[in-house]
Amino acid sequence: MKVTVVGAGNVGATCADVLAYKEIANEIVLVDIKEGLSEGKALDIWQKAPIDLYDTRTIGSTNDYSKTANSDIVVITSGLPRKPGMTRDDLISTNSQIVTGVAENIIKYSPNAIIIVVSNPLDVMTYAAHLTTNLPRTRVMGMAGILDTARYRAFLATELNVSPKDIQAMILGGHGDTMVPLPRYTTVGGIPVTELIAKDKLDAIVQRTINGGGELVKLMGTSAWYAPGSAAAQMVEAIAKDQRRILPVCINLEGEYGIKDCYLGVPVILGKNGVEKVIELQLNDAEKALLETSRKHVKDVMDAFDKMRKA
Secondary structure, eight states: OEEEEEOOSHHHHHHHHHHHHTTOOSEEEEEESSTTHHHHHHHHHHHTHHHHTOOOEEEEEESOGGGGTTOSEEEEOOSOOOOTTOOGGGGHHHHHHHHHHHHHHHHHHOTTOEEEEOOSSHHHHHHHHHHHHOOOGGGEEEOOHHHHHHHHHHHHHHHHTSOGGGEEOOEEBOSSTTOEEOGGGOEETTEEGGGTSOHHHHHHHHHHHHTHHHHHHHHHSSOOOHHHHHHHHHHHHHHHTTOOEEEEEEEEEESGGGOEEEEEEEEEEEETTEEEEEOOOOOOHHHHHHHHHHHHHHHHHHHHHHHHHHO
């Protein structure tokens, strides 16, 4: 199993480190445009193998995609991070050019790869990668819902003072301010969360989850990396090990939830072929309305990207 991570910044390096530590792949290739960065981080990860006791080989490459040839899975984290005051949509012009260039190189050397996009704005960057590679939608997906649900579950664990391991949750929609947390599908050790926490506190946690990325940008001056990198690694693991896990990922919808030609986060079965199946939840009217709001927002950003692409 060979995995390539494009972008050796904080998110990409974290993803590669988690994959190496858990021995998900035999070989991990880190690629970056900055001279020496990927080589240095790959070497650093390899040098801790005797300490953490893993065999995964990590190598780095400065913009040489020939080293990525025949990768089974590729994670794209390249792009500018979000700065204070910026929305994800502000990043569309620059990051779409970066992701498109990366996708062209990936498909050239690894035409059979499954691609996971982490770059922001996530939904439209997944669209850009899909357009560029022309792969089936089952093999081009975005990492969004796993990160969002992780934040939601972490906040709930803190409020309830319980283990986050026992909390299951689902979040739909775009990766950003219009995501759709679903308290109705949230359980703690099998118990509906609504039986354990007051509505006002639950509503506050939902809102904090929606603003989760922005909260970290305000605190650190840049985007998060530990949780996003780990979330991408979880997707790689599900595919590499054919775990058939039910996880929320961004995919092009083709009629599911009554939506076509829009990239949104929905629950899927993730296995060796990528997205094995899209799962349709039975949403109530309020949830459907929130998902429609999210769809409109994402479609607006997609349309903006289309105009830039055709200009």
